[in-house]
Amino acid sequence: xxxxxxxxxQPMFALVDVNNxxxxxxxxxxxxxxxxxxxxxxxxxxxxxARSNEVKALGVKMGTPxxxxxxxxxxxxxxxxxxNYTLYGDMSDRVMTILRDFSPYVEVYSIDxxxxxxxxLGKLWPTPTDMGQSIRQRIRQWTSLPxxxxxxxxxxxxxxxxxxxxxxxEFNGVCDLASMPSSxxxxxxxxxxxxxxxxxxxxxxQHLNAAGIHTVKALRDTPATWLRARFGVVMERIGYELQGLxxxxxxxxxxxRKQIISSRSFGQLIYNLHELSExxxxxxxxxxxxxxxxxxxxxxIQVFIxxxxxxxxxxxxxxxxxxxxPNASSDTRILIRAALFGLKHICRKxxxxxxxxxxxxxxxxxxxxQDSLLTQYGADEKSARLMGVMxxxxxxxxxxxxxxxxxxxxxxxxxxxxxxxPCYTTKWSDLPIAHAS
DNA sequence: TCTGGGGTCCTAGGACCC
DNA sequence: TCTGGGGTCCTAGGACCC
Numbered sequence: 001x002x003x004x005x006x007x008x009x010q011p012m013f014a015l016v017d018v019n020n021x022x023x024x025x026x027x028x029x030x031x032x033x034x035x036x037x038x039x040x041x042x043x044x045x046x047x048x049x050a051r052s053n054e055v056k057a058l059g060v061k062m063g064t065p066x067x068x069x070x071x072x073x074x075x076x077x078x079x080x081x082x083x084n085y086t087l088y089g090d091m092s093d094r095v096m097t098i099l100r101d102f103s104p105y106v107e108v109y110s111i112d113x114x115x116x117x118x119x120x121l122g123k124l125w126p127t128p129t130d131m132g133q134s135i136r137q138r139i140r141q142w143t144s145l146p147x148x149x150x151x152x153x154x155x156x157x158x159x160x161x162x163x164x165x166x167x168x169x170e171f172n173g174v175c176d177l178a179s180m181p182s183s184x185x186x187x188x189x190x191x192x193x194x195x196x197x198x199x200x201x202x203x204x205x206q207h208l209n210a211a212g213i214h215t216v217k218a219l220r221d222t223p224a225t226w227l228r229a230r231f232g233v234v235m236e237r238i239g240y241e242l243q244g245l246x247x248x249x250x251x252x253x254x255x256x257r258k259q260i261i262s263s264r265s266f267g268q269l270i271y272n273l274h275e276l277s278e279x280x281x282x283x284x285x286x287x288x289x290x291x292x293x294x295x296x297x298x299x300x301i302q303v304f305i306x307x308x309x310x311x312x313x314x315x316x317x318x319x320x321x322x323x324x325x326p327n328a329s330s331d332t333r334i335l336i337r338a339a340l341f342g343l344k345h346i347c348r349k350x351x352x353x354x355x356x357x358x359x360x361x362x363x364x365x366x367x368x369x370q371d372s373l374l375t376q377y378g379a380d381e382k383s384a385r386l387m388g389v390m391x392x393x394x395x396x397x398x399x400x401x402x403x404x405x406x407x408x409x410x411x412x413x414x415x416x417x418x419x420x421x422p423c424y425t426t427k428w429s430d431l432p433i434a435h436a437s
Numbered sequence: 438t439c440t441g442g443g444g445t446c447c448t449a450g451g452a453c454c455c
Numbered sequence: 456t457c458t459g460g461g462g463t464c465c466t467a468g469g470a471c472c473c
Binding site: 041042043044045046047049063064065066067068070083232233234257258259260261262263264265268308309310357 | 456457458459460461462463464465466
Binding site for chain 2: 109110111112113198199200201202203204234
């Protein structure tokens with residue numbers, strides 16, 4: 001290496017992930033579970049959603065139905081627990097609080113995973129690995145949960161590093177891909193299957209394999225343009241991310257949900273509208289609660305019901321209906337009324353129903369207000385009146401909530417909402433001049 | 438009258454994630 | 456007997472408009 005420009009890849013992201021999260025939470029409060037084979041089951045105790053290492057070693061896959069697991073469980077004395085989401089949520093909060101001590105840039109990615117942004121923090125630790133070990137130690141000490149930490153130049157690489165830290169004991173729970181010499185990195189990446197990459201699922205793995213791409217190294221060395229042409233923009237991004245070009249940024253503020261789903265399989269089959277109504281009303285009230293918690297309102301609801309597709313001997317029926325609400329609402333009674341109205345339309349007699357639920361389309365009330373204004377002062381209204389409305393709105397909310405985004409022709413101005421950015425001018429005189437051509 | 442290009446909006450379906 | 460419950464984003468295609 002005689003070059004005078006030595007490149008040191010700074011890891012920009014860390015991913016911290018709790019090992020076997022639900023099982024580890026249960027162990028934190030019941031030491032008898034430590035070193036024992038343990039599984040946690042989903043709602044209705046339907047299937048396994050968390051497995052201890054001992055159970056994974058027996059070959060039990062995520063999502064295995066409990067009835068398929070029963071014999072094995074008896075044979076190996078597996079301890080089986082129903083899930084306790086209140087507990088898990090609480091433990092998750094504690095972990096995230098600890099992580100905020102390590103970086104001001106935090107994205108809570110899921111109940112047991114967290115990305116940290118690291119830029120500017122390099123001087124605080126001798127190496128990223130030291131930071132990682134410190135994170136592990138503190139979380140272990142304060143919550144008794146085991147975590148692994150991965151470092152990388154991009155989120156995708158950090159995620160991959162975390163996977164490596166988990167699977168390969170020689171890393172001792174912390175893997176830093178960014179500081180790894182490239183020969184070692186290549187050797188490592190060529191031992192990992194392409195399906196382990198974040199965003200590469202079963203289907204795309206199959207296609208990649210068919211094209212002769214089997215390992216992460218091979219995927220990284222595939223031209224991103226080819227990935228784009230073959231699979232679309234999402235895969236293109238993954239290609240760049242693997243090469244160390246960051247395409248996915250840290251999302252520190254949690255955005256409100258656009259859809260809120262509440263659904264559940266029934267413990268036993270049900271047969272009539274009355275029972276379905278009860279369940280749908282229940283789901284609707286819980287969805288409406290979530291809706292109000294994120295300060296949204298709802299302008300359409302979808303109701304769905306289905307029979308049990310696994311009972312092949314049964315007559316199958318599944319249907320859904322979307323009920324638009326002319327006046328957006330977050331009032332539980334109004335939403336339930338609409339849902340039951342929809343349910344009546346799709347409910348048929350003579351079927352054994354297994355599952356029902358609702359999906360709300362959630363909207364920020366401010367957005368609704370903007371939309372109504374835009375309808376009111378339609379696209380053909382290229383007048384100063386429209387501009388005046390924009391100015392008023394922007395002043396009232398102290399930020400640019402509407403902006404001009406395109407000039408279609410001399411005849412029409414189009415507008416759209418812009419809450420965050422970018423903000424173009426809202427002054428009539430500053431608008432670009434449209435040329436007829 | 439005919440033709441074409443460019444654009445929006447909506448929906449369904451596919452793929453992925455935890 | 457018994458098979459989870461949430462979410463996101465992208466794309467294609469059709470209807471419609473100018």
